[in-house]
Amino acid sequence: MHKPESSFEHLLIAKHLLRWTLLILPVAIVVGLLVALFLWLLDLATQTRWANPWLLWLLPLAGIAIWYLYKVVGKNTDAGNNLVLDEIHNPGGGVPARMAPLILFTTVITHLFGGSAGREGTAVQIGGSTSSLFARWYRLDHQDRRVLLMAGVAAGFGAVFGTPITGAIFALEVLAVGRIKYDALVPCLIASVVADVTCLTVGIEHTHYSIHFRPAQQHITSFLKTDYILLAKVIAAGVIFGLAAWLFAKTTHHIKHWSNRYITYKWLIPVVGAVLVVGISYLIGTFDYLGLGVTTPDPDGVSIQSAFTPGGAHYYSWGIKLLLTAITLGMGFKGGEVTPLFFIGATLGNTLAVLTGAPVDLLAGLGFIAVFAGATNTPIACTIMGIELFGADNALYFAIACFTAYYFSGPTGIYTSQRTVVDKLHNTDSND
Known part of the structure; x- marks a missing residue:
């Protein structure tokens, strides 16, 4: 009543x-x-x-x-x-x-x-x-x-x-x-x-990112109000972003598990991790993949900001950052996963844009938020983040990329204490 x-x-x-x-x-x-x-x-x-x-x-x-x-x-x-x-x-x-x-x-x-x-x-x-x-x-x-x-x-x-x-x-x-x-x-x-x-x-300034791409107002035919070719590319990219998120979570968890299982002296775990990080950095000949990766002192280096421009990332950049971050966090060092996920997503988006002919800044921005969405299982928050950081013009693409990545990122993410209430595959309640 x-x-x-x-x-x-x-x-x-x-x-x-x-x-x-x-x-x-x-x-x-x-x-x-x-x-x-x-x-x-x-x-x-x-x-x-x-x-x-x-x-x-x-x-x-x-x-x-x-x-x-x-x-x-x-x-x-x-x-x-x-x-x-x-x-x-x-x-x-x-x-x-x-x-x-x-x-x-x-x-x-x-x-x-x-x-x-x-x-x-x-x-x-x-x-x-x-x-x-x-x-x-x-x-x-x-x-x-x-x-x-x-x-x-x-x-x-x-x-x-x-x-x-x-x-x-x-x-x-x-x-x-x-x-x-x-x-x-x-x-x-x-x-x-x-x-x-x-x-x-108190004077803290945040990094500003820009997506200059704007959806076209004129289309080939009057009854098609959306660029369906670009839409298909965004969906395909969302799938790959989700798989990258899954790979990051699995790699980090496995490195942590195996290092704790096979390295008897626990203080040696971060030492081995540090040696691997330093060795890989010298092997590839650059320190661009260390730290946050938001910017780099090298004008020709790879960073999150450079990923929004053509030629701003190598095809392997996302993989190197994924590996170094998984080693760093999985072997005892402290920090967060999200900014490295931004780096992984933005550089992967840059590579996919080059391969598909899509706008580089758009796919870099989509990767920025979608890999994060998949790794943390927070597609709504990440869609909102895209709007807060890049503006609302591409909100449709933000949502499609984040939601697709969420579904393809596997049943779990980077947080082991995150509970599963609705199973992604079967869309059924599990526990509350």
């Missing part, structure tokens, strides 16, 4: 939103400031490494230092993003406060000495650790603690990439494959926006 509306219910809603706004504001501001500090230190570490290439030879020692820190201080925080996801699924002991400074410091160390890693994981862990600390101070119950943790994840993600709407959707979508719960929608949006504004206010 239809229940009549009442102004009293609206007052309760307003009270609920006001309460969450007051709870979230200090959390989001602190996360925004910590992410700003992290990005500043990360840029400083990258510039220092570029100016002192010999630092790469100290990567094995950096690996031992990171292993030791997590053994002595880190304890269960070594689980990283998966610990945050597990705590959201089943609130219990909380995310340790030490996670934030530890992941911040060790990620900067990884980048200073040349590891191939990203920054999203660090930002998410900063958000999860900070929000968990505030939840203890607030003495929230389990359900409210869960919402605040999700808001912390949104704040970290939105601030580190300058994509507040994406940050909010990502925090909701990443928890489970196939289902989004909206109980934390507004808190996540508030947290992501406030953290991003805080980060920008």
Whole structure:
């Protein structure tokens, strides 16, 4: 039976939103400031490494230092993003406060000495650790603690990439494959926006990317309103982007599994990983695939930005970055997976554009978001990210590439604690 509306219910809603706004504001501001500090230190570490290439030879020692820190201080925080996801699924002991400074410091160390890693994981862990600390101070119950943790994840993600709407959707979508719960929608949006504004206010600038391609207004025939040839190329590229995401997740998981199984002395795992990273870099004759890969000091080098231009990547660039990042993260170094996924996707898109005759900047942009979508099982968030970063003109292509990559990326992704609610293949509910 239809229940009549009442102004009293609206007052309760307003009270609920006001309460969450007051709870979230200090959390989001602190996360925004910590992410700003992290990005500043990360840029400083990258510039220092570029100016002192010999630092790469100290990567094995950096690996031992990171292993030791997590053994002595880190304890269960070594689980990283998966610990945050597990705590959201089943609130219990909380995310340790030490996670934030530890992941911040060790990620900067990884980048200073040349590891191939990203920054999203660090930002998410900063958000999860900070929000968990505030939840203890607030003495929230389990359900409210869960919402605040999700808001912390949104704040970290939105601030580190300058994509507040994406940050909010990502925090909701990443928890489970196939289902989004909206109980934390507004808190996540508030947290992501406030953290991003805080980060920008203290002077942090994000990298700008551009897709100059615009869908044609005139077509060969009047009844065809879409470029179906380009559409077919985008679908085919989406399939390949999904397979690349699957390959990255599998490679990283297998490297971690086999290195822990066959290397008896655990401190040797990052040492072996560092030797492989350094050896491969010298073997291919370039350091372009180390660090974030957003830019490079070499004007002829390969980077995410160069991938948006013709000739800005080699046909093998995406594979080298995939391998070096899987070794770095799978063998004990710290950082995130997402920025390397941007690199893998953008350079793969560049190669596919050359092979198919599609616009280079369009396919680079599609790869940028679609490989990420496949690896994290977050196609909606990644479609929104495309709009936030590149504009809405190619939104249809963003959605097609991300959704296709999502389906072809396999049943699991880079986060082992991500639950599967709806099976991709059979489209049926599994567990909630």
